[in-house]
Amino acid sequence: MPTFNLKINKKSHTVETDMDTPLLWVLRDQIDLVGTKFGCGIGQCGACTVHVNGTAMRSCLLQVSQAEGMGITTIEGLSENGDHPVQEAWKEVDVPQCGYCQAGQIMTASAFLNNNPTPNDSEIRNAMHGNICRCAAYNSIEEAVKVASKKLS
Amino acid sequence: MTPSKQITFSRRSFLKSSVLASGGMIIGFNLFNACKADVEPPVDISQLNFNDFNAFIKISDEGKVTIFSPNPEIGQGVKTSMPMLIAEELDVAWEDVYVQQGVLDNKNYQRQVAGGSQSIRHGWLPLRQTGATAKQMLINAAAAKWGVDASECSAKQGVITNATGETLGYGDVVKEAASLEVPEDVKLKDPKDFTIIGKGKGNVDIDKIITGKPLFGLDYKEEGMQYASVLRPPAFGQKLESFDDTATKGVSGVTDVIRFGDKIAVLANTTWAAMKGKNALKANWEQDSEAENTAFHDEKLFEILDSKELKTLRSDGNVEDAFANADEVLERTYESPFLPHNCMEPMNFFANVTADKIHLVGPIQTPAGTAKRVARMLERDESDISLEMTRMGGGFGRRLYGDFAMEAAEISNLAKQPIKVVFSREDDMSAGIYRPATKYRFKAAIKNGALTGYQMRQASINGNMWGAMASFFPAGAVSNYKIDVGNYRSNITTGAWRAPYTNFLASAEQSFFDEVAEALGIDRIQLHMDLLDNAKRNTDANIDYSPERLQGVIKLAVEKSNWGKTNEGVYQGFSVYYCHNTHVAEIADIRLDNGNPVVEKVTVAVDCGVVVNPLGALNQIKGGVLDGIGHSMYSDFSFKDGTPQSNNFDSYQLIRMGQTPKVDVHFVESDMDPTGLGEPTLPPVGAAVANAIYKATGKRLYKQPYMSNMPLEKVIG
Ligand code: FES
Ligand code: FES
Numbered sequence: 014m015p016t017f018n019l020k021i022n023k024k025s026h027t028v029e030t031d032m033d034t035p036l037l038w039v040l041r042d043q044i045d046l047v048g049t050k051f052g053c054g055i056g057q058c059g060a061c062t063v064h065v066n067g068t069a070m071r072s073c074l075l076q077v078s079q080a081e082g083m084g085i086t087t088i089e090g091l092s093e094n095g096d097h098p099v100q101e102a103w104k105e106v107d108v109p110q111c112g113y114c115q116a117g118q119i120m121t122a123s124a125f126l127n128n129n130p131t132p133n134d135s136e137i138r139n140a141m142h143g144n145i146c147r148c149a150a151y152n153s154i155e156e157a158v159k160v161a162s163k164k165l166s
Numbered sequence: 167m168t169p170s171k172q173i174t175f176s177r178r179s180f181l182k183s184s185v186l187a188s189g190g191m192i193i194g195f196n197l198f199n200a201c202k203a204d205v206e207p208p209v210d211i212s213q214l215n216f217n218d219f220n221a222f223i224k225i226s227d228e229g230k231v232t233i234f235s236p237n238p239e240i241g242q243g244v245k246t247s248m249p250m251l252i253a254e255e256l257d258v259a260w261e262d263v264y265v266q267q268g269v270l271d272n273k274n275y276q277r278q279v280a281g282g283s284q285s286i287r288h289g290w291l292p293l294r295q296t297g298a299t300a301k302q303m304l305i306n307a308a309a310a311k312w313g314v315d316a317s318e319c320s321a322k323q324g325v326i327t328n329a330t331g332e333t334l335g336y337g338d339v340v341k342e343a344a345s346l347e348v349p350e351d352v353k354l355k356d357p358k359d360f361t362i363i364g365k366g367k368g369n370v371d372i373d374k375i376i377t378g379k380p381l382f383g384l385d386y387k388e389e390g391m392q393y394a395s396v397l398r399p400p401a402f403g404q405k406l407e408s409f410d411d412t413a414t415k416g417v418s419g420v421t422d423v424i425r426f427g428d429k430i431a432v433l434a435n436t437t438w439a440a441m442k443g444k445n446a447l448k449a450n451w452e453q454d455s456e457a458e459n460t461a462f463h464d465e466k467l468f469e470i471l472d473s474k475e476l477k478t479l480r481s482d483g484n485v486e487d488a489f490a491n492a493d494e495v496l497e498r499t500y501e502s503p504f505l506p507h508n509c510m511e512p513m514n515f516f517a518n519v520t521a522d523k524i525h526l527v528g529p530i531q532t533p534a535g536t537a538k539r540v541a542r543m544l545e546r547d548e549s550d551i552s553l554e555m556t557r558m559g560g561g562f563g564r565r566l567y568g569d570f571a572m573e574a575a576e577i578s579n580l581a582k583q584p585i586k587v588v589f590s591r592e593d594d595m596s597a598g599i600y601r602p603a604t605k606y607r608f609k610a611a612i613k614n615g616a617l618t619g620y621q622m623r624q625a626s627i628n629g630n631m632w633g634a635m636a637s638f639f640p641a642g643a644v645s646n647y648k649i650d651v652g653n654y655r656s657n658i659t660t661g662a663w664r665a666p667y668t669n670f671l672a673s674a675e676q677s678f679f680d681e682v683a684e685a686l687g688i689d690r691i692q693l694h695m696d697l698l699d700n701a702k703r704n705t706d707a708n709i710d711y712s713p714e715r716l717q718g719v720i721k722l723a724v725e726k727s728n729w730g731k732t733n734e735g736v737y738q739g740f741s742v743y744y745c746h747n748t749h750v751a752e753i754a755d756i757r758l759d760n761g762n763p764v765v766e767k768v769t770v771a772v773d774c775g776v777v778v779n780p781l782g783a784l785n786q787i788k789g790g791v792l793d794g795i796g797h798s799m800y801s802d803f804s805f806k807d808g809t810p811q812s813n814n815f816d817s818y819q820l821i822r823m824g825q826t827p828k829v830d831v832h833f834v835e836s837d838m839d840p841t842g843l844g845e846p847t848l849p850p851v852g853a854a855v856a857n858a859i860y861k862a863t864g865k866r867l868y869k870q871p872y873m874s875n876m877p878l879e880k881v882i883g
Contacts, residue, residue, distance in 0.1 A: 014418055030436070031418055038438035042393070047385040048378015050559075051437075052510055053591045057815035060510065088378030095377040103376050107368040107781050110789055112375035113382060113510040113559030142824045145815065147510040147560050149792035150785060151826040 022090025255297030488619025511559020642707030673852030739858030796821025
């Protein structure tokens with residue numbers, strides 16, 4: 014099997030796997046970073062969102078071979094101590110219900126706010142529309158993005 | 167309303183304490199049954215045995231409190247709200263309380279099922295009594311130390327004070343307290359003195375969730391574990407004839423292929439390899455029973471609605487006479503599809519079956535029942551089994567069924583190694599235990615401007631609503647009243663789905679009442695208030711709701727929503743319902759955007775007794791409302807030749823942020839015992855939306871999901 018060198022959360026990892034393996038499963042099964050979640054495997058739910066060179070991407074659609082050489086950040090690496098403004102906002106608002114989708118929500122929100130720190134309501138709703146929350150914690154997610162935006166600006 | 171049963175416990179029999187070898191005290195307690203006479207809590211914290219006790223409270227030398235509880239968490243916040251009850255009566259600062267999920271090895275744990283919104287209702291008294299008893303033991307220990315009477319001492323925030331103002335911390339007396347006799351009669355706090363209950367407390371797992379720590383079943387791993395992806399019959403009614411796994415065995419990472427029954431498990435060292443291997447299987451299936459279509463189900467359910475041979479769940483007066491003598495009879499039929507649960511975390515379970523023990527780990531709402539079934543299936547002793555519950559990425563009823571745990575155990579038993587079954591989303595949606603498709607037919611008799619008769623018929627798949635639901639509103643409010651049910655036995659697996667039966671019944675019924683009010687020519691709210699007055703007067707009727715509390719939520723919702731006084735272009739729809747012991751009224755505000763309805767706001771009035779954790783309560787209420795809107799408007803599911811026609815989120819729609827309104831929640835102030843919130847806000851909302859859409863468009867909606875079944879011209883605008 015081929016090997017790949019990945020840069021994840023500022024650390025290098027070498028993994029041996031088929032080249033079509035989605036980054037999602039490499040993270041979860043081979044590097045033990047299970048914070049990135051599996052929800053659909055087809056790019057529809059956003060549970061698997063990570064940052065690739067700062068851009069939010071679906072790790073279930075990104076093959077490991079395409080991820081080589083990119084700077085990948087997962088929920089575990091978003092901040093040293095879990096104190097990224099988005100994480101703090103999530104805590105303040107007490108967003109999670111079951112919590113399963115929340116890593117993906119946080120990764121989407123943090124990449125979005127990085128590009129647009131002071132979004133209006135409809136920009137927030139558009140940006141978060143791709144992330145499904147089956148518990149429907151949407152009101153709280155929306156509010157937390159606003160709280161995070163205040164912290165960032 | 168049925169009075170809530172007061173169960174009295176003997177303190178001594180349900181709670182026991184020990185001194186911990188490492189310092190501090192441990193209290194083991196049982197919520198719903200007495201402790202066995204010969205058991206004692208362990209002296210070593212690593213030895214907690216949930217066979218003997220439901221949960222443990224440890225109080226350290228520093229006065230810190232840790233609660234070890236195996237209660238499953240599925241997003242209902244019980245892991246936060248139940249410890250709040252203990253901490254309140256124990257009188258410690260919430261900051262000093264830690265909650266740790268216990269490892270499960272428990273066959274005595276009675277309320278293990280996290281479902282039915284009942285956890286908080288059942289735990290309300292016993293958990294508070296446990297906290298109060300522990301506090302009294304600490305006070306008694308301090309009093310003995312001081313040589314004073316315990317009645318002269320009080321405790322607050324972890325500190326005991328005597329008459330002369332001397333103080334001792336809980337930690338200072340734990341050792342002595344642990345060996346004291348358990349007091350019998352402890353006093354519970356007056357609700358007005360609560361300092362924790364009623365104050366919002368955040369999710370206890372929040373730090374782990376926001377930093378991506380392993381918490382869920384899918385995150386669980388063990389050394390040497392293989393991942394298992396399972397190929398199941400693609401259609402209900404089919405069984406496995408033969409298969410070819412040549413291609414599968416060529417997939418790198420695949421270690422084994424195992425047939426069990428009509429299923430084939432592919433084992434591999436990564437999830438991806440297992441899934442890839444499964445997709446490479448070539449299987450031949452044969453038809454074993456009926457290949458059912460949605461049109462076939464419709465036909466069967468309509469036959470039931472038309473049939474004369476339904477089972478009567480309740481009959482008051484004489485509806486036939488009422489219809490015969492009516493000035494007008496209104497009859498309407500409402501339809502809903504099957505629905506998959508689609509928990510965000512797909513079904514999964516770990517099993518390690520060896521000659522001397524069986525270890526099961528994963529997200530499950532029914533650990534005790536599942537352990538029993540695994541034991542029976544593998545012909546093993548139940549005492550061989552230990553089952554650990556992880557956090558669950560959603561339940562909604564799906565995780566009441568242990569099918570995935572049984573699969574894991576069976577595969578591990580055959581493979582003779584630790585494995586974890588992982589469902590793909592496609593597996594999860596097509597090997598479902600669905601909400602059954604259901605149709606309701608309502609009939610109202612109107613005479614001299616009054617509702618004189620009411621009949622409801624339910625036609626469902628594989629089962630019917632239970633009897634108590636026949637005593638929900640409008641039972642007792644209409645003198646001639648009848649509820650009939652019937653079902654068609656299908657080979658499609660069905661089961662509980664968040665708020666079983668009521669999830670659609672409320673929508674149908676509350677849409678129908680909108681038409682009844684219209685036919686009567688009276689205001690919708692007035693009709694309900696009048697009918698509830700009837701129910702109040704009818705004191706002999708056996709009803710399972712409180713007319714007073716329903717009127718309370720109606721008034722509150724009307725007041726908070728500005729009912730009837732909205733801006734131009736905003737249309738309101740009303741709905742009120744009682745289920746799962748909670749009374750809820752909802753008013754939806756909608757607007758038309760190019761002819762398409764957009765729900766802008768939902769005002770919710772809830773009477774759930776004391777609100778234990780307002781933060782958690784709001785989360786559940788809002789989630790229930792948005793979930794209800796999503797499934798009544800967007801989520802469609804059908805079968806063709808026994809095969810589900812949607813199997814992932816590209817062909818099945820769940821509500822997304824852009825489709826969500828603001829949910830504005832108001833609680834009826836109450837000091838009555840708390841009732842559940844996981845389910846009761848979902849059922850009524852579909853009707854609130856449908857009734858608002860009617861006001862906006864003049865079209866009644868009879869079939870869910872509304873957006874697929876809207877009269878075409880309105881969808882186009
Ligand atoms: S798992 Fe990647 S988008 Fe759903
Ligand atoms: S919190 Fe459960 S899926 Fe979002």
